[in-house]
Amino acid sequence: SSELTQPPSVSVSPGQTARITCSGDASPKKYTYWYQQKSGQAPVLIIYEDIKRPSGIPGRFSGSTSGTVATLIISGAQEDDEAQYYCYSTDGTGYHRVFGGGTRLTVL
Amino acid sequence: QVQLQVSGPELVRSLETLSLTCVVSGYPISSGYYWGWIRQSPGRGPEWLGTIYHRGTTFYNPSLKSRVTISADTSKNQLSLKMTFMTAADTAIYYCARDGYTYDSSGYHYFIDLWGQGTLVTVSS
Numbered sequence: 001s002s003e004l005t006q007p008p009s010v011s012v013s014p015g016q017t018a019r020i021t022c023s024g025d026a027s028p029k030k031y032t033y034w035y036q037q038k039s040g041q042a043p044v045l046i047i048y049e050d051i052k053r054p055s056g057i058p059g060r061f062s063g064s065t066s067g068t069v070a071t072l073i074i075s076g077a078q079e080d081d082e083a084q085y086y087c088y089s090t091d092g093t094g095y096h097r098v099f100g101g102g103t104r105l106t107v108l
Numbered sequence: 109q110v111q112l113q114v115s116g117p118e119l120v121r122s123l124e125t126l127s128l129t130c131v132v133s134g135y136p137i138s139s140g141y142y143w144g145w146i147r148q149s150p151g152r153g154p155e156w157l158g159t160i161y162h163r164g165t166t167f168y169n170p171s172l173k174s175r176v177t178i179s180a181d182t183s184k185n186q187l188s189l190k191m192t193f194m195t196a197a198d199t200a201i202y203y204c205a206r207d208g209y210t211y212d213s214s215g216y217h218y219f220i221d222l223w224g225q226g227t228l229v230t231v232s233s
Contacts (some may be wrong), residue, residue, distance in 0.1 A: 029116075033219045035154075042203060042223035043154065047215065049210060086153050088219060095167045097156040097218070 004100035005022075006032050011106040017073040025068065032070035033088040036062060037102075040068030043086060047072060050093045077107045110134040112204040112224030120194050122233045123145075129205030130187040130224060137162045138182040141219060142207035145178060145189045148198040148226075159207060159218075161189065194231045201226040 005023040012018040022032055032050050035043035045054055047063040050070060060075045074081055087100040118130035128145075137143060143160035156180045158168040166178050177190040189202060208221025 031217050031219075042226060043220070045219065045221060065199075084153075088154075090218065094215065094218070095159075095225055096170065097159065097220075099154045099156065102153040 004089060004098055005088060006085075006100040006103045008062065008101070009030075009057045009104045009106065011108070012074075012077050014079060014107055015076050018081070018105055018107070020072040020078045020085050020087075022070045022072070022100050023068060024070070024087075024089055030090045030092070030094065032063070032065060034061075034070075034072045034090060036086065037084045037086065074105070077105070079107050081105060082107050110206070110222060111207065112201065112222065114204050114224050114227045116202075118230065119211050120198075120227060120229060120231050122212060122231055123193055125190070126191045126194050126198070126202075126229060128189045128202055128204075128227065128229075130189075132185050132187070132204075135179060136182070138204070139183055139188070142209070143180065143187050144205050144207060144220075145176075145187070146203045146205050146220070146223075147198075148203070149197075149200040154203075157189065157191075196231050196233065199229065199231045218223055 034047035036046050037043040044058045046057050046061050050065045062073045066073045085103045112135045113131045142159045142161050142226050145157040146154050148154045158176050160178045160180050162167045173194045179188045203226040204224040205220045206222040207218045209216050209218045
């Protein structure tokens with residue numbers, strides 16, 4: 001089965017750009033999705049199909065991909081963006097779902 | 109508005125079997141979508157347990173496949189999860205969830221688009 005690797009933590013100052021990476025090994029490569037989770041809440045989808053943003057998600061959230069690495073980009077990070085971020089994808093079969101280990105974003 | 113409500117024991121004894129139920133309201137599961145279970149241990153990321161299609165096709169996390177059974181009762185519009193031989197490592201919040209999907213030239217792409225509220229299950233020795 002495939003694995004998704006994320007850095008445990010990322011720190012930025014308010015207004016700076018935060019980048020969170022997700023490295024995967026699925027073959028063929030599948031789309032990456034990103035979830036934001038705040039304390040005591042269920043995760044919320046913020047990016048789908050690598051680069052698309054669901055309605056209601058602020059424009060400062062975007063995604064990119066290069067080879068086997070997907071990146072979540074938060075432009076002009078705000079204190080309210082402090083949360084855990086998880087990438088998600090499927091394995092090469094498309095049937096088995098897998099989450100990354102998560103990245104704690106600190107904005108201060 | 110589709111809602112997922114999980115019910116079941118908050119405490120399970122070591123080596124016993126966990127049984128959870130997820131009642132789906134606002135959408136008949138017989139109409140489609142994939143539905144599944146995800147858990148999250150304290151301080152860790154979500155872990156996909158398995159998924160079921162309303163017609164009964166199931167997919168399981170390979171690392172847990174021998175212990176997990178997911179079923180659907182379309183007459184009650186609910187899903188069930190059974191996990192055997194529970195240990196302290198299985199202490200987690202258990203979520204019921206729905207797979208959204210998109211389709212393009214490379215096929216169907218599934219992702220979690222709706223989460224239930226989750227229930228904390230603690231395994232005691």
